[in-house]
Amino acid sequence: MPKSLPEQLLTQGDFLKLTLAHPDSLEPFQFDLPDDTRVSVWDTGVICFEPATLTGKDIVLSCGVHGNETAPIEICAELVQDVLLGRLNLKHRLLVLFGNPPAINAGKREVTENLNRLFSGHHSAGEGLVNAERIRAKALEDYVSRFYSDKRVTKMVPRNRCLYDLHTAIRGSRFEKFAVYPFVHGKSWQKAQLEFLRACDVTTVLLMQTPASTFSYYASNTHGADAFTIELGKVRPFGQNDMSRFAKARQTLRALVSLAEVATEPFVEADFQLYQVYRAINKQTDAFKLNFADDVENFTSYPVGTVLATDGDIEYRVEREGEALIFPNAKVAIGQRAMLMVVPTTVSDNLA
Numbered sequence: 539m540p541k542s543l544p545e546q547l548l549t550q551g552d553f554l555k556l557t558l559a560h561p562d563s564l565e566p567f568q569f570d571l572p573d574d575t576r577v578s579v580w581d582t583g584v585i586c587f588e589p590a591t592l593t594g595k596d597i598v599l600s601c602g603v604h605g606n607e608t609a610p611i612e613i614c615a616e617l618v619q620d621v622l623l624g625r626l627n628l629k630h631r632l633l634v635l636f637g638n639p640p641a642i643n644a645g646k647r648e649v650t651e652n653l654n655r656l657f658s659g660h661h662s663a664g665e666g667l668v669n670a671e672r673i674r675a676k677a678l679e680d681y682v683s684r685f686y687s688d689k690r691v692t693k694m695v696p697r698n699r700c701l702y703d704l705h706t707a708i709r710g711s712r713f714e715k716f717a718v719y720p721f722v723h724g725k726s727w728q729k730a731q732l733e734f735l736r737a738c739d740v741t742t743v744l745l746m747q748t749p750a751s752t753f754s755y756y757a758s759n760t761h762g763a764d765a766f767t768i769e770l771g772k773v774r775p776f777g778q779n780d781m782s783r784f785a786k787a788r789q790t791l792r793a794l795v796s797l798a799e800v801a802t803e804p805f806v807e808a809d810f811q812l813y814q815v816y817r818a819i820n821k822q823t824d825a826f827k828l829n830f831a832d833d834v835e836n837f838t839s840y841p842v843g844t845v846l847a848t849d850g851d852i853e854y855r856v857e858r859e860g861e862a863l864i865f866p867n868a869k870v871a872i873g874q875r876a877m878l879m880v881v882p883t884t885v886s887d888n889l890a
C-alpha cells in the first residue's frame with residue numbers, strides 16, 4: 539500500500555520533493571512528531587511546526603520566492619527534513635515557505651511576474667489576481683497573517699516575530715552575502731538583528747529608505763516582524779552551490795529555531811558595511827540599457843559622471859562620490875526597479 543503523506547514526511551522528511559510534485563496546490567493535512575510537535579501542511583510549500591510548549595518566538599523562513607535561487611531552497615529543505623526526522627528539535631513556532639514552486643520547477647526567477655513585487659496588496663492592484671504569482675503572493679500574505687495571529691499565541695506577550703526571506707543575487711557581489719533591511723518608517727534599526735545577521739556571516743546591510751512591494755517589507759510593516767531579505771551568494775542551479783560558503787547562515791538558522799536564544803557577538807559598527815539607498819533607477823521604456831558588463835559585481839563604484847545606464851534619451855550618470863550599484867537588471871518589467879544606487883551610511887544615531 540502506498541504511504542500516506544504524513545508517513546512519507548515522517549520517514550523521508552522530503553517536504554521539498556512533495557512540494558515540487560504538487561507545485562500548484564496541496565490539500566492541507568496535519569500530524570504530530572514523536573516529540574509532540576504539531577506539523578501542519580497548509581498548502582504546497584507551506585509547512586508550520588508548533589512545539590508542544592509554546593515560547594515567545596514566531597519564526598518565518600522563506601526561500602524560493604524567486605525560483606532559480608537554489609542555495610536558500612537547499613538550506614530550508616535540509617532544515618525542514620531534519621525537523622521532520624527528529625534530528626533538530628524545535629524550541630519555537632516555525633513557518634517555512636517555499637515561495638514559488640512552479641518557478642522552482644521551471645528553474646526560473648518567475649513564471650509570469652516577479653513574486654517579490656506583489657506584496658502589501660500589489661497582487662490585487664491593476665488587473666487583479668490574474669496569474670499564479672499574484673494568487674500566490676496573496677496566499678503567502680494570508681499564511682503569514684494566520685501564523686502570526688494564531689489565538690493560542692496572540693494572548694502570550696511579548697511575541698517576538700521575525701521573517702527571514704532568503705535569496706541569492708543574479709550577479710556576483712563585492713560582498714558575497716548581504717541583507718536588505720526594509721524601511722522602518724523612522725523607527726530604530728534593531729541592534730540584536732544586526733548581531734543575528736553577523737552570526738549568519740552577513741555584515742553588509744542595505745538600509746532601505748522607502749516602502750517596497752517585497753515580502754520582507756510586508757512582514758515588517760504589516761506584522762511588526764523583524765524582517766530581512768538575505769542574499770546568500772549568487773544564483774546557481776541545484777547541486778552547483780558551494781554550501782560551505784553558507785555554513786554560518788545554516789548553523790545560525792538552526793540555532794534560531796532550536797535554542798531559546800542565539801549566541802551572538804556584541805554589535806560593533808566597524809564590523810559592518812552599512813549602505814543606504816541614494817536613488818532607485820526604474821526602467822521606463824524597452825530601450826533601457828545598462829552600460830556595463832554582466833560580470834560587474836554588486837557594490838561596484840564608478841567615478842562621478844560615468845554613464846551607468848540609458849533609457850531612450852535619458853542618461854543615468856554617477857552623481858556622488860562612493861555611489862555603488864546594486865541589483866542591476868535590464869530585464870525587469872517597465873516601471874520596475876532596474877538598479878539601486880547606494881551610499882555608505884551609519885546607524886549609530888538610530889539604533890535600539
Ligand SMILES: O=C(O)CCC(=O)N[C@@H](CCC(=O)O)C(=O)O
Pocket residue numbers: 604654705706707708709718750752754767864865866867
Ligand atoms: O540580484 C538581483 O538583481 C536580485 C536578487 C533579488 O532577488 N533581490 C531581491 C531583493 C528584495 C529587497 O529589496 O528586499 C529582489 O529583487 O526581490
Ligand SMILES: [Zn+2]
Pocket residue numbers: 603604607705706
Ligand atoms: Zn531573489
